[in-house]
Amino acid sequence: MNRKIAPAIKDAVEFDIKLKPYEKFTLDNGIPVYVIKSDEQDTLQLELVFSAGSWYEQENMVAAATNFLMKNGSSRHSALEINESIEYYGAYLNRNSYHENATYTLHCLTRHAGDLLPLLQEVIQDPAFSAEELAIYQQNMKQRLAVNLQKCDFVANRYIDRYLFGEFHPYGRVSSMEAYDALQPESLRAFYHKHYTYSNCKIFLAGHLPENMLELLNRYFGSTRWNEGGHLLRPELPIQTADERKHRIFNDENGVQGAVRVARHFPNRYHPDFPKMLVLNTILGGYFGSRLMSNIREEKGYTYGIHSQLYNFRQISALNIHTEAGRDVCEATIEEIYKELLRLQNEPVPAEELSLVRNYMIGSILGDLDGAFHLIQRWKSLILNDLDENYFYNNINVIKTITAEELQHLAKQYLSPAEFYELVVI
Amino acid sequence: MIHYNKFTLDNGLRVVVHEDHTTPMAVVNVLYDVGARDEDPERTGFAHLFEHLMFGGSVNIPDYDEPLQMAGGENNAFTTNDLTNYYIQLPAENIETAFWLESDRMLSLAFGEKSLDVQRKVVCEEFKEHYINKPYGDVWHKMRELAYSTHPYRWMTIGRELAHIETASLQDVQAFFFKYYRPVNAILVVGGNVTTTQVKMLAEKWFGDIPSGEKYVRHLPQEPAQTAPHKLEVKAGVPLDALYKCYHIYPRMDKRYYAADLISDILGGGSSSRLHHVLVKEKKLFSNIECYHFGSVDAGLLTIEGKLVKGVKMKDAEKAVQEELNKLQQTVIPERELQKVKNRVESMLAFEDMSLLNRANNLAFYELLGDASLMNTEFDNYDAVTTANIHEEAGIIFNENNSNTIYYYADNHI
Numbered sequence: 001m002n003r004k005i006a007p008a009i010k011d012a013v014e015f016d017i018k019l020k021p022y023e024k025f026t027l028d029n030g031i032p033v034y035v036i037k038s039d040e041q042d043t044l045q046l047e048l049v050f051s052a053g054s055w056y057e058q059e060n061m062v063a064a065a066t067n068f069l070m071k072n073g074s075s076r077h078s079a080l081e082i083n084e085s086i087e088y089y090g091a092y093l094n095r096n097s098y099h100e101n102a103t104y105t106l107h108c109l110t111r112h113a114g115d116l117l118p119l120l121q122e123v124i125q126d127p128a129f130s131a132e133e134l135a136i137y138q139q140n141m142k143q144r145l146a147v148n149l150q151k152c153d154f155v156a157n158r159y160i161d162r163y164l165f166g167e168f169h170p171y172g173r174v175s176s177m178e179a180y181d182a183l184q185p186e187s188l189r190a191f192y193h194k195h196y197t198y199s200n201c202k203i204f205l206a207g208h209l210p211e212n213m214l215e216l217l218n219r220y221f222g223s224t225r226w227n228e229g230g231h232l233l234r235p236e237l238p239i240q241t242a243d244e245r246k247h248r249i250f251n252d253e254n255g256v257q258g259a260v261r262v263a264r265h266f267p268n269r270y271h272p273d274f275p276k277m278l279v280l281n282t283i284l285g286g287y288f289g290s291r292l293m294s295n296i297r298e299e300k301g302y303t304y305g306i307h308s309q310l311y312n313f314r315q316i317s318a319l320n321i322h323t324e325a326g327r328d329v330c331e332a333t334i335e336e337i338y339k340e341l342l343r344l345q346n347e348p349v350p351a352e353e354l355s356l357v358r359n360y361m362i363g364s365i366l367g368d369l370d371g372a373f374h375l376i377q378r379w380k381s382l383i384l385n386d387l388d389e390n391y392f393y394n395n396i397n398v399i400k401t402i403t404a405e406e407l408q409h410l411a412k413q414y415l416s417p418a419e420f421y422e423l424v425v426i
Numbered sequence: 427m428i429h430y431n432k433f434t435l436d437n438g439l440r441v442v443v444h445e446d447h448t449t450p451m452a453v454v455n456v457l458y459d460v461g462a463r464d465e466d467p468e469r470t471g472f473a474h475l476f477e478h479l480m481f482g483g484s485v486n487i488p489d490y491d492e493p494l495q496m497a498g499g500e501n502n503a504f505t506t507n508d509l510t511n512y513y514i515q516l517p518a519e520n521i522e523t524a525f526w527l528e529s530d531r532m533l534s535l536a537f538g539e540k541s542l543d544v545q546r547k548v549v550c551e552e553f554k555e556h557y558i559n560k561p562y563g564d565v566w567h568k569m570r571e572l573a574y575s576t577h578p579y580r581w582m583t584i585g586r587e588l589a590h591i592e593t594a595s596l597q598d599v600q601a602f603f604f605k606y607y608r609p610v611n612a613i614l615v616v617g618g619n620v621t622t623t624q625v626k627m628l629a630e631k632w633f634g635d636i637p638s639g640e641k642y643v644r645h646l647p648q649e650p651a652q653t654a655p656h657k658l659e660v661k662a663g664v665p666l667d668a669l670y671k672c673y674h675i676y677p678r679m680d681k682r683y684y685a686a687d688l689i690s691d692i693l694g695g696g697s698s699s700r701l702h703h704v705l706v707k708e709k710k711l712f713s714n715i716e717c718y719h720f721g722s723v724d725a726g727l728l729t730i731e732g733k734l735v736k737g738v739k740m741k742d743a744e745k746a747v748q749e750e751l752n753k754l755q756q757t758v759i760p761e762r763e764l765q766k767v768k769n770r771v772e773s774m775l776a777f778e779d780m781s782l783l784n785r786a787n788n789l790a791f792y793e794l795l796g797d798a799s800l801m802n803t804e805f806d807n808y809d810a811v812t813t814a815n816i817h818e819e820a821g822i823i824f825n826e827n828n829s830n831t832i833y834y835y836a837d838n839h840i
Contacts, residue, residue: 001631003486003530007522009497015517040448043776079707084698088766090773109773136707143713143733146665150561254663257551257559288500289491301547304555324555356496363498367515370449371780 011355012362013400019369019389022379025214027222033203033214034379038372042110044207045373048124048221049384051232052102052195054170059187060179063195066188067097069137070104070127070196077122079133085119093120099170100314101384102195110208114216121220125227127192129185138180145175153324155251156259156425163247163421164263164318166240171313197227202383206376239316241265247423258330258426262337263320264419266310269385273410274317275398277310280407283349283357284308284340284415285321287364291340292321300336302329314385319414330424341420344411348404361399428785428801431622432793435629437638438610442789442798443625444617446782452618453783454514454524456532457790459613460606461508462585463578463646463724471585474505475549475594476602480512482541484531497523505583508723509794515783518619522628529632532612535603542596549591553584561664565731565834572656573672573727573830577649608639613793617786649674649725656830661837666713667734668834669743672727673823675719679795684807685819686719690728691767692759692816693717693750698766700750701730711735711743723795727830728823740833754820758813771808 025033057063071093072079086093091108104124108116148154158174165172203217210216267273278286285292285308292306306323325333349357368374382391430444462473480503481490494501499516514524557563566582574580585591614633616625652674675686693701694717701715715732734743778784792800822828 003526003533006487006493007526009523010517010519012498015498041776041780043773043780080698080703083696084766087696087698087770088762090766090769090771092773107773107777109776136710139710139735140706140713143666143736147561147733150663150665152559252559255559256554287495289495297548298544301544302551304548304552324551324559326551326554356492359498360495360500363495363517363520364500366498366517367451367500370451370782373780 012359015362015366017362017366017369017396019378019392020375021389022376027218029198029222029225031198031201031203031222033205033217034376034383035209036206036372036376036379037209038206039208042208043107044110044113044205044209045105045107045376046113046120047103047105047204047376047380049101049103049202049204049380050196050200051100051234052191052200053098053100054173055100055234055237056195056232057170057191059182060173061175061183062187062191063102064097065134065137065183066129066191066195067095067102069129069133069188070192071095071123072133072137073128073130074122074126075128076126082119082123086116089116091116093123110210113210113213117216117220124196124221129188129192131185134183134185134188138183141175142177142180145177145180150252152251152255152257152259152425155249156261156322156423159247159249159425160261160263160320160421160423163242163423164239164265165316166242169237169239171239171315193227194229195232197229198225199228200232204376204380206372237315242421245421247421249423249425251425255426256327257324258327258424260323260325260330260333260337261320261423262334262420263318264414264421266317266319266414268313268315268317273414274310275395276402276406276410277319277414278395279357279361279399279402280344280410281308281310281319282361283353283407284344287357287360289356289360291343292337295340296323296325296333296336300329300332302326302333302336306333312381327426330426334422334424338417341411341415341417344415345408348408351404354404354407358399362396365396428779428789430789430798432798433626435609435634437634437636438641439629439633439636440613440793441625441629442613442615442793443620443622444615444785444789445620445622446618449618449782450518451515451782452518452521452524452616452620453786454521454528455615455617455786455790456512456528457613457615457794458510458607459611459642459794460510461506462581462583463507464606464642464644465578465581467578467581469590469594469598470581470587471549471583471591472594472598472602473510474583474585475545475591476599477503477505477510477512478545478549479535479541479599480531482538482545483536484527485534485536487527487530488536490527490531493523494527499524506722507579507583507720509791511787511790513783513787521616521620525628525632528614529636532607532609532633533636537596537600539596542594542599546591546594549584550588553588553591557582557584562662562668562834564662565660565668565670565832568658568660569670569672569727569830569832572658572832573674574649576647577724578646579649579722579724579726604639606642609633609636610639610641613790615786615790615793617782617789646724652828652830655826657833658831659833659835661835663837664834665836666736667738667740667836669730669732669734669740669747670832670834671730671747672830673828675726675728675823677725678721678723681807682819685811685815686728686823687721688764688767688771688808688811689754689816689820689823690717690719691770692754692763693730695767695770700753701732701747704750705732705746709746711738711746740835744831751820751824754816755824758817761813764811764813764816768808768811772805775805
């Protein structure tokens with residue numbers, strides 16, 4: 001045995017990745033339910049998705065506050081009573097509010113689903129929005145914000161999104177003490193009634209389901225036209241980008257690191273360049289062996305980690321390179337980032353590196369499709385963006401077939417340093 | 427029930443195989459029985475720095491990550507006060523690549539000056555990012571020194587100070603490797619779409635000829651029972667006052683550990699837990715409060731930490747926390763409340779077991795504790811705890827003489 005010789009491997013292009021199809025049911029009132037069943041474990045995940053993200057709010061933070069406070073008391077039970085009942089069954093009920101959507105996700109043991117659904121119904125269909133719960137929320141969120149505002153990475157994330165999208169656009173708008181202070185129970189209630197409706201709801205279900213799961217869902221979510229109201233329109237909201245591209249901010253005079261952000265706009269996922277950019281982004285800063293990581297961490301030791309990411313926003317995307325680097329090497333880090341952008345423009349990606357990135361990406365997708373909970377996430381992201389499995393298979397095909405020439409062309413089109421916003425927050 | 431097979435190679439390497447033919451993936455997990463608690467007090471942070479160096483190339487393979495990524499794999503590692511754990515996830519067809527890589531770095535590292543030089547800097551940036559450049563980032567550094575007089579849990583995994591990392595030499599690195607990173611001190615877990623026969627063959631092939639090494643026998647200075655309360659006041663440029671209270675609990679293999687763990691859930695597990703409900707929602711003294719511990723192998727610390735609502739006095743906040751602890755000492759908790767935290771544990775264990783990677787990590791950890799089979803009886807240990815046990819342990823743990831308190835003041839109070 002020669003330890004210097006690597007064992008033979010099966011190449012990524014040979015893996016035949018199949019996206020296991022979902023089952024779809026429709027509740028009596030029309031709510032679609034997308035299901036991936038798997039009986040290997042005794043657990044399930046139930047997610048309700050509403051078009052109720054910040055895109056739809058008229059006042060800053062209303063979407064997030066509404067989403068959070070729905071769980072804190074109904075017309076019949078206090079927040080404590082509701083939480084105690086859910087937690088008694090060992091279940092987790094998480095809520096999240098994003099730019100487009102807001103969600104409620106239940107994780108529980110299969111045998112408790114029947115006991116939990118009436119509680120979930122109460123949270124979703126009968127929240128109280130008491131003035132006291134709102135006051136506690138405002139105070140605690142302001143305190144949390146005060147702590148976060150001391151962190152350079154938190155502050156940098158706020159500024160870079162503002163430069164890219166504008167402070168009035170939901171992608172660039174940020175939380176503030178004033179916005180928290182301005183929240184009123186009436187505005188939360190109004191937002192709730194308009195957006196958390198049966199006709200604005202999709203359900204994603206995965207795992208080991210009790211036999212009567214659909215009957216239960218129909219009983220608690222499908223039998224009435226709850227919160228019936230008008231048709232919801234998605235407003236058009238133009239972005240407003242900053243004119244000045246270079247920014248330096250001092251947030252903490254004693255800071256020993258700076259948060260570095262180098263970012264630009266990019267077309268959204270419906271554009272043919274998007275799947276190609278996913279590959280180029282991986283090469284640039286999307287995995288441990290990336291150009292940025294190899295150079296700026298593994299070669300120079302300027303940072304614990306540096307990454308680039310492609311935003312998954314619906315209207316418009318962005319490419320964002322981000323790191324926390326030593327205070328005195330922030331400028332050197334930016335210089336190296338630009339060098340790496342130019343290198344991708346000027347030299348084709350070597351065959352071996354491209355082959356490695358293809359294999360890495362396919363392996364990583366294979367791992368991501370493992371198990372019902374992962375599969376339903378993948379489907380959810382397609383369905384909520386009005387896409388289907390063809391989009392997924394096209395992305396796989398791009399990973400398997402994109403050429404070095406195409407990548408270089410893409411780099412020339414999108415990776416010119418002059419088109420990036422740059423920011424350092426110390 | 428997690429099924430597995432177990433065997434030991436002639437050189438002492440313990441191997442656990444967990445077959446799961448529902449997944450196309452495989453996980454290879456290598457745990458080394460060395461953590462920050464095994465460090466020289468004058469050279470702390472070494473186990474963790476060493477973890478970084480394990481990715482700097484091995485004796486026959488110049489680059490660790492590249493061939494793995496080429497095989498469609500991903501990897502990472504973590505170091506705790508107790509252990510160091512490395513793991514790989516990759517398509518099962520390519521599993522031999524993982525054996526090749528892991529066995530070569532167990533055989534010997536490349537020990538390059540360049541790799542050491544860069545990783546010293548990287549770890550220093552990690553230190554800054556997590557512990558210096560974050561509000562309240564230094565609190566665990568201070569709390570460990572306050573709570574432990576003797577045991578090496580006195581320092582954090584990242585190290586006591588930057589200087590210890592900055593001065594690590596190549597010689598230190600080599601000595602550390604040959605003392606701890608030997609088959610006899612390691613546990614290999616292979617999970618996923620593999621067979622035991624296949625893993626046996628591959629383990630013999632790649633790990634079988636690595637010299638066994640000397641078994642590391644741990645003789646750590648034990649922490650004496652605390653006999654008086656410890657208190658520390660800190661003032662720093664943070665926006666809010668914060669209160670931290672720590673109480674010594676039990677080693678991971680002590681039966682009483684389970685009652686202590688359930689107490690942390692009663693106090694801090696979820697929105698219906700006592701501290702959150704009474705102190706955040708009812709009395710509005712804290713904007714958030716948590717209760718947790720790290721599940722360390724030697725006796726750890728039950729921790730209560732919270733940020734005070736602006737304007738609330740530290741003394742009043744502490745008194746209110748103390749009242750909640752007194753309630754647990756004075757009154758037996760209702761059966762339903764105990765059942766709630768048991769249900770929480772049951773469900774948490776079930777969700778943990780869903781991921782192949784978690785199952786492999788946990789099998790290695792329980793094998794380190796004594797036997798992988800402990801993983802399958804873990805819930806029974808929780809289920810056996812009674813309300814009387816909780817009452818008794820609350821009485822012992824929350825003894826004032828067992829307490830360590832940090833009053834972390836926002837600078838504007840000076």
